[in-house]
Amino acid sequence: MMSSSNRSITFHDYSVITEIAILAAFSLFLSTVEYMIPKPMPFLRIGLANLPIMISLAILTFPEFLLLVLLKIIGQGLVNGTLFSYIFIYSAGGSVSSSIVMYLLFKGRGRYLSYVGISIIGAMTSNLVQMLLADLLLFGTGIWIIAPPFLVMGFISSIMLGLFTNYFTDHSRWFSHACRRRALLKGAGV
Amino acid sequence: MKYRIGVPELRIITGLLMVPPYLLQPSLIVMSVQMLFLIFLAAAHGRRIKVSMILIVLFSITAVHLLQANGRVLFQAGAFAVTLESLKIGFQKGATLVGMIYLSQFMVSGRPKFPGKFGQLLSKQFLYFEHLVSTWKRPERGKFIETLDRMLFDMEEGVLNESERGKSSQLRGSDYAVQSLALLFLWAGAIAGYSGMLPW
Numbered sequence: 001m002m003s004s005s006n007r008s009i010t011f012h013d014y015s016v017i018t019e020i021a022i023l024a025a026f027s028l029f030l031s032t033v034e035y036m037i038p039k040p041m042p043f044l045r046i047g048l049a050n051l052p053i054m055i056s057l058a059i060l061t062f063p064e065f066l067l068l069v070l071l072k073i074i075g076q077g078l079v080n081g082t083l084f085s086y087i088f089i090y091s092a093g094g095s096v097s098s099s100i101v102m103y104l105l106f107k108g109r110g111r112y113l114s115y116v117g118i119s120i121i122g123a124m125t126s127n128l129v130q131m132l133l134a135d136l137l138l139f140g141t142g143i144w145i146i147a148p149p150f151l152v153m154g155f156i157s158s159i160m161l162g163l164f165t166n167y168f169t170d171h172s173r174w175f176s177h178a179c180r181r182r183a184l185l186k187g188a189g190v
Numbered sequence: 191m192k193y194r195i196g197v198p199e200l201r202i203i204t205g206l207l208m209v210p211p212y213l214l215q216p217s218l219i220v221m222s223v224q225m226l227f228l229i230f231l232a233a234a235h236g237r238r239i240k241v242s243m244i245l246i247v248l249f250s251i252t253a254v255h256l257l258q259a260n261g262r263v264l265f266q267a268g269a270f271a272v273t274l275e276s277l278k279i280g281f282q283k284g285a286t287l288v289g290m291i292y293l294s295q296f297m298v299s300g301r302p303k304f305p306g307k308f309g310q311l312l313s314k315q316f317l318y319f320e321h322l323v324s325t326w327k328r329p330e331r332g333k334f335i336e337t338l339d340r341m342l343f344d345m346e347e348g349v350l351n352e353s354e355r356g357k358s359s360q361l362r363g364s365d366y367a368v369q370s371l372a373l374l375f376l377w378a379g380a381i382a383g384y385s386g387m388l389p390w
Contacts, residue, residue: 017311020311021314021318022318022342022345024318025316025319025321025322026322028315028319029319032323067311071311071312075315078312078316079319082291082294083297083298084205084209084290084297085287085290085294087287138251138283138287139251139254139255140254140255141258142254142255142257171335172335173343174339174342174343177343
């Protein structure tokens, strides 16, 4: 017969893996939804696919969070067919760097930083790393000419994403359910 | 469970073997032919070709490189000089990017399965993703969050039957033949490029 602690571990592993897979699938799905939304300007994306990354800041531990980021990057690479191209390197560089920065900010944010602030800093980190990679790998220093409009568009879209994340975390029943479940698991010492 | 190679996995192996003759191609003419071949290959395996995307990538990367004058001046547009070396480097980098995008699309066209625990997690992600795409309905006005919530709860409550996952298709002799021919074409291009017979 399985001991209660073993049962807890099995339940925890199952729910965490399912939770990560759901969030990763949700991210892929939102990137598809965003593809269908008409854009006022080319390259102006809200970055809806980053919503699961933002909400998981409050749900997942750091290793789980990194696993989710990795799944998002590889999943998008597979769906868009960019897995073995330079675009994948840009995407991976931008996503990993911004995710680490956002996680650190979220954990040490206090009450002075909302999702909007975290989203802006994350987007700026991602855009700067992508520009740096573009400089090193493909475009050369000429790429910095487009840096100002690129960063301005990133700034605008990250505000929109941050506001949407604030709204989602305030109104989503699934999010509050996931947070409560985590608190219970933590309380149970799992 | 033992990991078996199917058609999608063979495409990944073939694609990886196509990377060196394409990335290291010294001739612009051969690279252009190889790029068109890779686009054809992706289209033949069901991927959608976006001509506008190809043109935008080629044009934008070439244009950025033209900002840095390099080599013989081809023509002058006001104070701006269009130089031969910048044009060649820009086009080569643009063609590299376009070719690699379509090579990637060819490689992942059969939704390959990856080995190990991470591979299983990735498969699970795609299972949920396909469920989301197939069950998505346009939300009513002002009910976007409720719609997303319902979808997330549905997945969590196990509405998915994981055994529905498709089986990897069996490899046949013709699969090996087609993939070998495609590979041969890319490597023949590499030999032609390195032979020095072509002007560019």
